[in-house]
Amino acid sequence: MSNISFQLTVNGVAREVLVEPRKLLSDVLREDLRLTGTHVGCEHGVCGACTVQVDGRPMRSCLLFAVQMQGNQITTIEAVMKNGEYSPMQQALHDEHGLQCGFCTPGIVMTFEAYLKENPDPTDEEIAEALSGNLCRCTGYQNIIKAVRMAAAKMNSPKNQEVEP
């Protein structure tokens, strides 16, 4: 099959890509745009390691064709840090030991960056529910759930809201 050329908006920047129309978004991000923080774990949409945001919603990039994404805003793990500062979710995973081998971590960050915007004060039960689409083989999830709770608390604190526009 021959390559086609199209534009993708990734992390706010318009990028020209020349790939086969059947190439997956995950592969285009990793191979063509060298954004390797998005990991591919199972290749069929179950493990959640490849989660990115499409127009602010978490999506599995291994289940999307890149060519479908023209006109959408794609956000990857590489854009989560702002001005060299962690997001609250990143900070919490870092501080609460919410990671071991780290392969699933970027997908979890992307899931909860989106989730916490819509659900700023989740219960542990709701966090576990929201986390159920991201498999982690190392941690047993305890510290990840704790980290989400911490991140939510931080985002909800009055001090933080002053900083956030």
Added chain:
Amino acid sequence: MSVDSDIVGAVHAKVRHDSARGHVTGEARYIDDMPMLPGTLEVVLVTSPHPHAGIVSIDVSAARSADGVRAVMSADDIPGVNDVGPVFEDEPVLAAGFVDYVGAPVVAIAADSYDQARNAAALVTVEYDVRPAVLEIEQALEQELYTYPPQFMTIGEPEAAIAKASHRIDGEVRCGGQDHFYLEGHIAMAIPHDNGDLDVYSSTQHPSEVQHGVAHVLGVPTNAVTVEVRRMGGAFGGKESQATIFAAIAAVLADRCGQPVKIRLRRDDDMIMTGKRHDFLFRYDVGFDDDGRIEGVDILMAMRSGNVADLSPGVLARALCHADNCYYLPNARLRGYPCKTNTVSNTAFRGFGGPQGMLVIETVIEHIARTLGRSVDEVRAVNYYGAEDRNVTPYQQRVKDNIIVALVDRLRSEIDFDGMLQAVDSFNASHETLKKGIAMMPVKFGVSFNTPKLNQAGALVHVYTDGSVHLNHGGTEMGQGLFTKVAQVVASVFEIDLDNIKISSTRTDKVPNTSATAASSGSDLNGMAAFNATNTIKARMAEVAASHFETSVDAIEFRQNRVYAGNESLSFADLAQLTWDERVSLSATGYYSTPGLHWDAKSLIGNPFYYFAYGAAVSQVVIDTLTGESRVLRTDILQDCGNSLNPAIDLGQIEGAFIQGQGWLTSEELVWDESGRLLTHGPSTYKIPGSRDVPREFNVHILEDAPNREPTIFRSKAVGEPPLMLALSVWLAIRDAVSRVVDHRHMPHLDAPATPEAILMAVDDIRRRDSQTTTAAKV
């Protein structure tokens, strides 16, 4: 070994994982994230569709001329020896003459792109002569087909003791295998250099074995190959021996094409082609007294070794060495059979036979309890190893550090175990459909490789003239936090903040002839090697400081990033510069070998373990007797980590190991069809625990004030594997719930994994048996 310290990141501090920043930002690189050099080829393998067949012919002509193809290789093209067996020479890289499992690599194709390689793979024609296959453990057992000779362990006079005992029962139970499901699958990248030298990046727990395997397959000396691994995206034993074959394929193709070659298994291929935890069939015959004290036991342990031995000898030895768990077995015959089947060779998996050995003895204990109408914990209590007597294991090692009784008592009193039991009773009295179960699980796990020679490690430490430190050792990082712990050791010895220590990739040219990072021994071995290297440099620096301050070496003290002689001091960095100025070496290797180990692999007698790690867990579950569903309501854990090197990392290991063990025992079911094909080769059909499967309430504690009585690194204990076996509490609690359906009148017939289907069938079965005996009693 002083441990009071004011530096940042000393041992025993809750330091974060060294790659935490890289992981939350996605900057941490795995092999597949490395920029590929121009001309890097990718590999696709043509594998066997049959469990057992002769290879009549292989036609690769069409594949060879396909677009982008640079090399097509079968067994005949291997320049050296076509073998990567870690113990025996029985494991080909590419099938030669026959295939003996579905997924066996037959042809390897390197092309400019993965898609081109895959297209070419479809053009390869292999003609097979299909042969009868042995797919089940029982078949192999009946036909006496083994991958290597069976292993027997005997102590006392088991037959006589069983025959003489007041009670005698027998039974059968089995446990399933387990796929590792590391999130990062197998991957290797080989880069050829001049003179035939090769660099290999491999996601492996055992860089030295990959190095040896690659050299062996290429027919070059070991020094021509350098293997590097910075981190793995999980391993769990699945990358102890299994990585070699893929590294070897990449290396041979790279050597042949003169171009870099990368091979990355896609998830389904990884699950089909690589070994798993061994599933076992157990049969037991046990004699015991009126209190439930075991007088003699005979246990058959038949494991699915698969097509070749791989690490089965070690796994089976460890299974035999853990069939006692915490219990004194004065007369025992433990018979291990490594059944040769036409399925992929099983391999190391966290626990390495220990979980399987414990599963059978816990079943025996439960069976004794049900037979005598006593509680399982009463039967345990009379069988625990003693402190002064009744303390010799079936392999004749004396248990000198036994703390299980005190540990269990502490856990039970802290959680009010008796109150929990009553609550379960009253719940069940008022619920017909839902039944709760509760069980405790004590664990004693032997730490050290069963093979004494593997218990050695090396480290390389450099201090640069600005006082920064470069640390290298033979251990590998798979997420378990080993690199962090070893760096804490170096920081503590030098008394400098942890951020002065540069953690570096494991490389075979820095530290040679290493053992796998396995058997929970990573920090015990490499921590001690790094400790020794660091102390060598520290002693030299102390001499320079003593001369500088015109005092004795004894008066020199390293403290809080400085070096003191009374009131005078230098910064660590200034002393590093001064040491160089004085032409004294700032680089040292360190070496460590675990003392006091011996093991006779024939008689299975010896002192294979340096010490034991202990732990206990209590789990409560609820089952739905109409659907078979189960849920873990609460788990409480107390784990012995000695003086933990890093309690935060250790807690993560305990929680993660427990959940992984719970998966093995409940939801993770490997299914093969009658043609020997694995049907559960992805996460949509193979269910590892998700966030909602963990215990609703999960309380995990590390036993405090419990230094290792052996002089391990800062008196810590290994933690990687032992807590996995605590998950047997979940399986035992499910069995308890099933048994409670008939008020403990019968033993449940429930193997592992206890899936909903299995639980439902066990409930129906125990009800049927109960109604039969009730009817019989009436007649």
